[in-house]
Amino acid sequence: MGFWSFFFIIVFLGLTTQWYGTNKALKLNSNIKEGPKLPSLPSYYGTNAFLWLVISVLLFLIVWVFSKPHILDYILIQNIPKALIDEFGGTPNMLIDIIKATDISNIFPGTNPIIIENALYYNKIDKLSDSIAYSIILFVGLTVSIFSINKISFLFKARQAVEKTNINLLILCSTIAIIATIGIILSLIFEALRFFEKVNFFDFLFGFNWSPQTAIREGQVASDGAFGAIPIFSGTLLITFVAMFVAIPIGLFSAIYLAEYAKPSVRSTFKPILEILAGVPTVVYGFFAAITVGPFLKNFVGEFGFTIASESALAAGGVMGIMIIPFISSLSDDVIRAVPQNLRDGSYAMGATKSETVKKIILPAALPGIMGAVLLAISRAIGETMIVVMAAGIAANLTLNPFESVTTVTVQIVTLLVGDQEFDSAKTLAAFALGITLFFATLFLNIIALRIVQKYREKYD
Amino acid sequence: MAEKIKISTKKVNVFYGDKKALENINLEIPEKKVTSLIGPSGCGKSTFIRCLNRMNDTIDICRIEGKIIIDNEDIYSKEIDPVLLRAKVGMVFQKPNPFPKSIFENVAYGPRIHGLAKSDDELDELVTQSLVKAGLFQEIKDRIHEPGTSLSGGQQQRLCIARTIAISPQIILMDEPCSALDPIATAVIEELIDELAKNFTIVIVTHSMQQAARVSQQTAFFHMGNLIEVGRTDQIFSTPSQKKTQDYITGKIG
Ligand SMILES: Nc1ncnc2c1ncn2[C@@H]1O[C@H](COP(=O)(O)OP(=O)(O)O)[C@@H](O)[C@H]1O
Ligand SMILES: [Mg+2]
Numbered sequence: 001m002g003f004w005s006f007f008f009i010i011v012f013l014g015l016t017t018q019w020y021g022t023n024k025a026l027k028l029n030s031n032i033k034e035g036p037k038l039p040s041l042p043s044y045y046g047t048n049a050f051l052w053l054v055i056s057v058l059l060f061l062i063v064w065v066f067s068k069p070h071i072l073d074y075i076l077i078q079n080i081p082k083a084l085i086d087e088f089g090g091t092p093n094m095l096i097d098i099i100k101a102t103d104i105s106n107i108f109p110g111t112n113p114i115i116i117e118n119a120l121y122y123n124k125i126d127k128l129s130d131s132i133a134y135s136i137i138l139f140v141g142l143t144v145s146i147f148s149i150n151k152i153s154f155l156f157k158a159r160q161a162v163e164k165t166n167i168n169l170l171i172l173c174s175t176i177a178i179i180a181t182i183g184i185i186l187s188l189i190f191e192a193l194r195f196f197e198k199v200n201f202f203d204f205l206f207g208f209n210w211s212p213q214t215a216i217r218e219g220q221v222a223s224d225g226a227f228g229a230i231p232i233f234s235g236t237l238l239i240t241f242v243a244m245f246v247a248i249p250i251g252l253f254s255a256i257y258l259a260e261y262a263k264p265s266v267r268s269t270f271k272p273i274l275e276i277l278a279g280v281p282t283v284v285y286g287f288f289a290a291i292t293v294g295p296f297l298k299n300f301v302g303e304f305g306f307t308i309a310s311e312s313a314l315a316a317g318g319v320m321g322i323m324i325i326p327f328i329s330s331l332s333d334d335v336i337r338a339v340p341q342n343l344r345d346g347s348y349a350m351g352a353t354k355s356e357t358v359k360k361i362i363l364p365a366a367l368p369g370i371m372g373a374v375l376l377a378i379s380r381a382i383g384e385t386m387i388v389v390m391a392a393g394i395a396a397n398l399t400l401n402p403f404e405s406v407t408t409v410t411v412q413i414v415t416l417l418v419g420d421q422e423f424d425s426a427k428t429l430a431a432f433a434l435g436i437t438l439f440f441a442t443l444f445l446n447i448i449a450l451r452i453v454q455k456y457r458e459k460y461d
Numbered sequence: 462m463a464e465k466i467k468i469s470t471k472k473v474n475v476f477y478g479d480k481k482a483l484e485n486i487n488l489e490i491p492e493k494k495v496t497s498l499i500g501p502s503g504c505g506k507s508t509f510i511r512c513l514n515r516m517n518d519t520i521d522i523c524r525i526e527g528k529i530i531i532d533n534e535d536i537y538s539k540e541i542d543p544v545l546l547r548a549k550v551g552m553v554f555q556k557p558n559p560f561p562k563s564i565f566e567n568v569a570y571g572p573r574i575h576g577l578a579k580s581d582d583e584l585d586e587l588v589t590q591s592l593v594k595a596g597l598f599q600e601i602k603d604r605i606h607e608p609g610t611s612l613s614g615g616q617q618q619r620l621c622i623a624r625t626i627a628i629s630p631q632i633i634l635m636d637e638p639c640s641a642l643d644p645i646a647t648a649v650i651e652e653l654i655d656e657l658a659k660n661f662t663i664v665i666v667t668h669s670m671q672q673a674a675r676v677s678q679q680t681a682f683f684h685m686g687n688l689i690e691v692g693r694t695d696q697i698f699s700t701p702s703q704k705k706t707q708d709y710i711t712g713k714i715g
Contacts, residue, residue: 342558351548
């Protein structure tokens with residue numbers, strides 16, 4: 001039995017179960033002339049049976065998917081002659097990989113016939129095992145659905161049972177999401193701890209020199225590497241600052257314009273345009289920064305007798321600011337519009353002009369929400385990678401001059417991990433230390449931002 | 462009535478888009494008296510009152526025809542700045558809408574934007590006086606720097622009245638000012654309206670006929686965008702001349 005025939009049989013079985021369960025409940029109900037009927041609506045009995053069928057089938061399917069490779073490997077090893085295993089150094093792992101990778105429909109001439117034979121054998125047990133597993137699962141499904149249809153009686157409260165199953169499914173899904181997050185954080189932490197075995201924590205956090213080149217091979221002439229992250233943090237902050245310098249005024253003012261001044265027709269053209277800006281992939285902004293803005297700035301600033309690096313914090317930060325404009329303007333637009341109309345009316349009725357109303361009533365009322373938007377935007381800017389990779393360079397200069405080339409945490413993570421590296425060299429592990437720092441910084445910003453936004457939401461009620 | 466006429470409207474039509482909300486309204490409102498507007502909901506009372514301080518200008522689709530004369534000036538003529546007009550014609554809304562600022566700042570808002578106080582002391586005095594006139598000062602004098610939204614509904618509404626009288630308007634418009642309040646707070650506000658009528662021309666929209674009878678000297682009855690009848694309050698409620706008015710005050714339409 002192939003997967004698709006299995007799949008369609010299951011779908012058919014599911015629909016039948018649902019239909020049959022509902023029908024049985026309907027019949028039970030119609031037999032009752034007087035007195036209490038089934039405690040739940042008939043369709044709940046069908047749904048209950050259906051849910052149990054789906055859950056049991058999925059459960060067994062997952063078990064099969066995970067255990068299949070181990071079972072097949074075991075069977076395969078039994079079939080391989082001992083001599084061949086010895087030929088491959090006594091351990092069968094490599095041999096198994098070769099056998100599995102052999103394409104039996106297009107065999108390479110000169111392949112060891114025993115390997116071909118085993119590849120065919122593997123192919124056969126692969127198909128056979130699937131068929132057997134599917135049949136077993138089908139049998140289980142059938143049993144479960146018969147069992148749950150049999151359960152339909154006047155004592156069984158299907159509605160409550162369905163409710164409970166639903167809740168458990170929802171809990172299961174959210175647990176998976178949470179576990180995945182925790183897993184990622186833990187792996188970051190463990191790798192970072194390994195880094196801090198090699199490099200002192202405080203040297204990392206407060207060191208002024210970042211040059212992560214370490215000797216790859218023993219005896220190679222290279223520095224020991226220095227892992228003082230201050231230049232990287234300062235570079236990140238500098239670029240973020242430039243970005244915010246561009247994004248906050250433009251984003252905020254366009255939000256005020258959209259929310260308070262624009263006619264509905266203008267609004268309905270401008271908003272989508274801003275949203276398109278938000279949908280442009282960051283890599284596009286990246287080459288815009290590197291190819292257009294960088295050289296332009298170089299010429300422009302040159303006119304005034306200054307020099308600017310072709311990969312400068314100004315170019316990267318400026319373009320990143322443009323990227324973030326829609327983020328700020330759309331969030332601020334929402335919070336400004338959330339300011340109740342009756343506050344505006346109250347202000348106009350006092351003889352205030354529109355701009356007085358905006359300045360004295362609307363912005364103060366919306367300020368917490370706008371702050372939240374700005375903090376979210378900052379955490380976005382800190383985490384942005386592509387633009388800086390392409391436009392800001394990788395030199396870890398400790399400077400506050402936006403005309404110079406700086407680097408950021410995300411860029412360093414990329415450069416540390418790209419290329420051939422041992423996975424336990426200090427250089428590679430440094431990426432995890434940077435990653436966890438970045439994680440905590442943005443987490444912190446997001447928590448504050450969400451707090452502020454929440455507090456602000458409750459205010460008008 | 463022999464009083465001086467403060468506001469008079471001539472052939473006023475109001476449209477929301479294509480929909481006519483008011484038709485041919487001719488109404489005269491006497492100075493330093495209370496005029497109440499009654500009528501079933503949706504009949505155009507709010508629309509009318511919002512014409513008197515040009516609040517309808519803030520609604521894009523709203524269009525108005527005819528003349529509204531206040532103190533011998535057509536308020537819809539080109540020379541009139543609606544912002545200045547609204548300083549002269551104050552408004553109190555149905556739902557109390559204090560600004561999310563302190564009690565003091567709420568009242569100081571108008572004087573500040575119109576530059577009515579030359580010094581901080583003068584501003585303090587003006588704010589206190591307004592709160593006194595609105596009958597709120599005694600209750601809140603210890604917490605004048607607390608947020609206006611921390612007051613009770615009735616107090617918030619009186620704060621809005623204080624805020625309005627702080628810029629010394631000549632006319633105060635009130636759109637169902639008590640409909641969100643309990644009976645006790647309502648009674649307090651009604652008393653306040655009596656008091657205010659000594660100094661201000663007041664136009665009040667109300668859905669309660671008892672309230673109209675209690676607070677106003679003149680009553681106008683609106684029905685489906687038309688002004689059906691206007692006259693002395695006691696006369697409207699005892700011997701209305703129109704059948705529709707009779708039906709409304711006896712509860713047959715509503
Ligand atoms: N902003 C608006 N846009 C469109 N129609 C409106 C608007 N405000 C009021 N109307 C319409 O005008 C009519 C009068 O409304 P309104 O003046 O609020 O009545 P009232 O205050 O007497 O209950 C109603 O039919 C209402 O639907
Ligand atoms: Mg109304």
